Amino acid sequence: MSAGVVIVGAGLAGAETALALRQFGYMGKVCVIGREPWLPYERPPLSKAFLKDAQRSPQSLFIRPQTVYDEHAIDIRTSVEVLSIDRQAKRLSLSHGNSIDYEKLVLATGGEARMVDVPGATLAGVHTLKSIDDVVALSPQLRAGRKVAIVGGGFVGMEFAATARSFGCPVTVLEAQDRVLARSLSPVISRHLESVHVSHGVFLRTGVTLQRIEGRDRVSGVVLGDGTTLEADLVLVSVGNQPCAELGPLQDIVQGGGVLVDADGCTSDPDVYAVGDCCASIREGFDVPIRLESVQQAVAQAKRVAAGIARYPRPPDEVPWFWSDQYDVKLQMAGLPTRGTREIVRGETKSGKFSVVFLAGNRMTSIQCVNSPGDFVWGRRLIGLRQPLALEVMKDASKSLKQIYADMHERVGQ
Numbered sequence: 001m002s003a004g005v006v007i008v009g010a011g012l013a014g015a016e017t018a019l020a021l022r023q024f025g026y027m028g029k030v031c032v033i034g035r036e037p038w039l040p041y042e043r044p045p046l047s048k049a050f051l052k053d054a055q056r057s058p059q060s061l062f063i064r065p066q067t068v069y070d071e072h073a074i075d076i077r078t079s080v081e082v083l084s085i086d087r088q089a090k091r092l093s094l095s096h097g098n099s100i101d102y103e104k105l106v107l108a109t110g111g112e113a114r115m116v117d118v119p120g121a122t123l124a125g126v127h128t129l130k131s132i133d134d135v136v137a138l139s140p141q142l143r144a145g146r147k148v149a150i151v152g153g154g155f156v157g158m159e160f161a162a163t164a165r166s167f168g169c170p171v172t173v174l175e176a177q178d179r180v181l182a183r184s185l186s187p188v189i190s191r192h193l194e195s196v197h198v199s200h201g202v203f204l205r206t207g208v209t210l211q212r213i214e215g216r217d218r219v220s221g222v223v224l225g226d227g228t229t230l231e232a233d234l235v236l237v238s239v240g241n242q243p244c245a246e247l248g249p250l251q252d253i254v255q256g257g258g259v260l261v262d263a264d265g266c267t268s269d270p271d272v273y274a275v276g277d278c279c280a281s282i283r284e285g286f287d288v289p290i291r292l293e294s295v296q297q298a299v300a301q302a303k304r305v306a307a308g309i310a311r312y313p314r315p316p317d318e319v320p321w322f323w324s325d326q327y328d329v330k331l332q333m334a335g336l337p338t339r340g341t342r343e344i345v346r347g348e349t350k351s352g353k354f355s356v357v358f359l360a361g362n363r364m365t366s367i368q369c370v371n372s373p374g375d376f377v378w379g380r381r382l383i384g385l386r387q388p389l390a391l392e393v394m395k396d397a398s399k400s401l402k403q404i405y406a407d408m409h410e411r412v413g414q
Contacts, residue, residue, distance in 0.1 A: 031074075048159055125141070147230075181193065292320055334366065
């Protein structure tokens with residue numbers, strides 16, 4: 001059986017690519033193949049609202065209902081796995097003995113949670129948090145008084161910490177770096193979030209390593225590198241994601257931890273594209289290809305790939321942006337901090353409403369905002385202008401980013 005475009009991966013990136021193909025006038029066959037039994041769904045709520053909701057329904061996370069895919073003649077195949085990819089024959093071998101040919105192949109395989117390589121990692125009660133099934137397995141164990149250990153102080157780990165505390169669980173976060181979210185956030189914001197978690201009763205152990213997970217039939221505790229033992233009824237491993245296993249037969253186009261693509265999402269094979277968490281690309285200010293794991297990037301990449309396949313005008317580039325909710329803290333980020341950037345704090349950290357601006361030379365490359373949606377909106381626009389900014393102007397918090405943008409926009413437009 002053949003299809004014009006076959007999309008491997010039925011997550012957000014895969015679904016948005018299929019829908020964008022129709023939006024841009026592509027008339028050929030479109031098939032989306034996914035390993036999970038669900039229609040494409042949103043993942044950010046998994047560690048927050050969806051995990052908290054006792055009346056949760058997987059359908060509440062679906063990006064679109066089945067009727068939308070039917071109306072656009074998009075063939076969604078769930079519970080199907082790609083066993084092999086023959087790029088010379090342009091054919092995929094599928095589970096259950098089937099195969100499908102393609103004219104254009106889009107890899108939207110996403111990422112899968114990394115597991116720690118220590119004794120006890122396979123014990124009952126040790127979890128990751130990446131899918132609806134993970135939530136189904138986790139949620140019955142989140143009960144008041146049950147001790148939770150979280151291995152990894154990244155976004156998912158810290159969001160889960162906040163959720164577990166809302167259930168009344170004692171929570172300890174174990175992080176190898178000297179602070180949580182050290183790879184992603186300014187030290188100022190990282191320390192602020194640490195203080196918020198501590199105020200909600202979370203115990204933070206930074207600069208530590210995990211030696212083993214203890215237990216017989218199920219987990220009973222964790223042992224750190226220095227020999228310290230901590231009791232735990234539940235362990236969440238949250239140490240990042242890696243591109244999914246379907247990338248195995250494509251090693252010649254893999255670089256930087258993902259499938260290497262150009263600005264249009266195309267690989268070195270002109271008939272193979274990649275979108276979402278599985279792809280890597282060269283970004284200004286970075287020496288090696290990087291992967292960006294975000295909802296907004298997945299949607300933007302999907303539109304670029306669909307436009308290329310449909311021979312539709314390429315959508316304009318967007319400044320990447322991200323967000324995280326923890327307790328009453330809304331963290332919004334735009335752009336990418338690069339090597340050698342200067343950090344400027346705007347606002348008072350004690351107020352719980354402030355922003356950190358990143359400047360490379362005299363250009364703004366990124367902004368990270370704590371409960372400051374206005375700064376986020378106008379900071380993102382300032383980044384998009386790609387114009388030099390005076391350091392003293394950015395240091396003057398009495399002048400809003402909205403006003404700075406208006407002044408810059410007027411000058412650029414002249």
